[in-house]
Amino acid sequence: MMVFMKKTEFFQHITQVRRSVLNWYRKNRRDLPWRHTRDPYCVLVSEIMLQQTQVSRVLIKYQEFLTTFPSVQDLADAKPSEVIKVWAGLGYNRRALYLQKTAKAVVATYHGMFPSDLQQLKQLPGIGDYTARAILSFAFGKSLPMMDTNHRRFYQRVLFGMNSKKDAELLLAAEHVLPRKRAYDWNQALMDFGSLVCLTGEPRCEDCPLQRYCKAYPSVLKIKKTKKPHTKKSIPFRETDRYIRGRIIEQLRQVDVCSLLDLLQIFQEFNDVRVRRIIEDLAREELLVKRGNRIQLP
Numbered sequence: 232m233m234v235f236m237k238k239t240e241f242f243q244h245i246t247q248v249r250r251s252v253l254n255w256y257r258k259n260r261r262d263l264p265w266r267h268t269r270d271p272y273c274v275l276v277s278e279i280m281l282q283q284t285q286v287s288r289v290l291i292k293y294q295e296f297l298t299t300f301p302s303v304q305d306l307a308d309a310k311p312s313e314v315i316k317v318w319a320g321l322g323y324n325r326r327a328l329y330l331q332k333t334a335k336a337v338v339a340t341y342h343g344m345f346p347s348d349l350q351q352l353k354q355l356p357g358i359g360d361y362t363a364r365a366i367l368s369f370a371f372g373k374s375l376p377m378m379d380t381n382h383r384r385f386y387q388r389v390l391f392g393m394n395s396k397k398d399a400e401l402l403l404a405a406e407h408v409l410p411r412k413r414a415y416d417w418n419q420a421l422m423d424f425g426s427l428v429c430l431t432g433e434p435r436c437e438d439c440p441l442q443r444y445c446k447a448y449p450s451v452l453k454i455k456k457t458k459k460p461h462t463k464k465s466i467p468f469r470e471t472d473r474y475i476r477g478r479i480i481e482q483l484r485q486v487d488v489c490s491l492l493d494l495l496q497i498f499q500e501f502n503d504v505r506v507r508r509i510i511e512d513l514a515r516e517e518l519l520v521k522r523g524n525r526i527q528l529p
């Protein structure tokens with residue numbers, strides 16, 4: 232913890248930080264559908280969708296997914312191809328399969344009832360420390376901190392300034408800062424605060440209610456001003472494997488079954504060897520199956 236601070240100074244500091252964040256959240260909270268439920272299955276679905284997809288895109292798919300698979304049992308029983316089809320538009324399709332594997336494990340091991348224990352949740356396939364804590368906090372109302380990119384950036388900047396800390400240290404500090412009776416609001420607040428104010432590259436310190444209590448201010452502004460323009464040439468998205476993978480899966484969503492020759496024809500703008508290799512990768516990851524010359528979703 233912050234050994235350079237006296238105990239009373241530390242508690243005053245965290246009291247001010249808590250008050251400022253929760254006041255800010257009361258006025259600026261986003262009304263998101265997954266904040267209207269305490270069902271661990273719905274919380275899990277939203278968390279997995281939000282992992283690599285923007286909120287605006289998740290908003291479109293979240294309800295559709297839950298309408299198609301209203302319970303963990305429905306998701307466990309579905310054909311993987313159905314899950315991949317409903318996942319359209321979210322990208323990183325492997326998450327759909329992981330989500331279903333989690334559902335199957337919850338049904339098989341816990342009769343469809345999510346455990347409310349951190350270690351048991353982390354043993355489920357596809358659930359890491361962050362997601363397990365999110366389920367415990369947002370569904371079971373447990374008082375514990377979590378560490379996604381927004382939380383991490385907040386604790387790092389506000390408590391430690393520019394002196395970079397490892398996750399274990401941040402989590403330990405977060406345990407002290409967490410307001411025990413408002414843990415749910417606190418964890419949700421830091422998500423909004425990190426997305427709207429304390430942004431990664433361009434923190435909006437000028438509008439920030441924590442400016443007085445933030446250890447990174449004003450040094451963080453120097454980095455913002457001296458940040459060098461990005462010079463490394465990046466590969467256009469349309470030339471990446473990810474793009475081709477997404478398009479192959481999209482093609483299979485549309486037509487159900489395709490021959491290898493058809494796929495090579497459709498993707499003739501790309502090298503045959505590369506497309507074949509990507510198809511093999513997708514088969515290995517169980518995102519498609521090959522039966523003789525037929526290729527389809529699993």
Ligand code: SF4
Pocket residue numbers: 388389428429430434435436439440441442445446447448451
């Ligand atoms: S002052 Fe700047 S760096 Fe500190 S919490 Fe606010 S936005 Fe983030």
